[in-house]
Amino acid sequence: MPKSETPLLGGTANRGQVVRVGDTVRRPLRPSSPATHTLLQHLERVGFSTGSEGAPTLLGIDDQGREVLTYLPGATVTPPYPAWSMTDAALDSVAGLLRRYHEAMIGFDPDGHPWAEPVPAAYVDGLVSHNDPNLDNFVFRDGVAVALIDFDLAGPGSALWDVAAAIRLWAPLxxxxxxxxxxHGRTLARLRRFADSYSLDETDRARLIDAAAENHIWCMDYVRRGAEAGHPWFHQRWTTGxxxxxxxxxxxxxxxxxQLRQALLR
Incomplete structure (x- = not known):
């Protein structure tokens, strides 16, 4: 008998379309799916994806035309945020996992793949960044981030762009x-801690605040365009605050x- 499907929350763009089937996740294909599939295969090849940690492993396409990925057990951070997810230890683990992802992507050639959403040219240096390191795109076990999920917005960018996005969301800025x-009240301390935990160098620290401000504009423009195009969840999000x-x-x-720049000084 076919296994039952359990709905998963999914992101804003694909809410209601992501399901768990046994030890797998089924997600709708997108125009950029060939690119993200190549990325996931690279992460598996270099050992970042281990089957239970790192990132999902691509298993194929099912008979309904959905991509099939390994299900990574653990907890994601969704409102109301659990106390463990707001700790400095959780923040440190996010920074560490993001850095390991960036190290794993060194040498991956992004050319010739249909990536989803271009980032500003000033923040493209040849590295394929995740581009959506939101709280609900990390899988945690025992309060430690062990995997990244949802690579739908991945594409040519930079480590700086990802760090800026992550700090903007996790500090938050x-x-x-x-x-x-x-x-609440800990933005500057968490900003500094994330940069330190990631081991962000001086050159990128000097550009980080500008990158975070531009990342906010980039992300919100993506949401606004989705709302204007009639996407129901983007429309709801954009029109409710x-x-x-x-x-x-x-x-x-x-x-x-x-103040933000001062917080980053060593």
Whole structure:
């Protein structure tokens, strides 16, 4: 008998379309799927993906035309955020896993593949970055990040672009009044800690705040375009406060530029 399908939350773009079947995950194909499949095969080949950690392993395409990936057991971070996910130890593990991913991608040639969403040219240096290191795209076990998932937005970028995106989301970099969890009041400390845990070099530290501000604009423009195109989940997100939060955060970056840069000084 066919195994039952258990719905998984999925991201905003594919919400309601991702399911677990036994020890596998089934996800809809996208125009960029050939590129992400090549990426996942590379990660398996270099040993970043071990079957249970690192990243999902591509198993093929099922009879419904969905990609089949290994299911990685563990917890992802979704609201309401559990206490363990907001700890410095969890933050350190995210930075460490992201760095290992970047090291694993050295030598991978992105040319000739149909990547999804181009990043600003100033932040493209030949490395294929994940481009969506959101809280719910890390798998944790015992409070430690052990795997990255959801490579739909992966494409030519840089380690700096990924670190900027991760810090923006995990610190988080936004007005304190818009932080409603244990990270409230700790933005600068978590910004510095993530950069230190990643071992970000001086050159990238000098560019990090500009990169984070541009990453915010890039990400929110992607959401806005999805909403305008009629995507139901992007539309819901954009029209229930995201547009206003985007404006507040853009202003916050401009008003706190000096403080953010000071926090990164060693």
């Amino acid at each position: 936004r007005p304190d009044a818009d932080i409603h969890d244990a990270r 995201e547009a206003e939060l985007t404006d507040r955060t853009n202003t916050w970056f401009a008003n706190h530029d000096a």
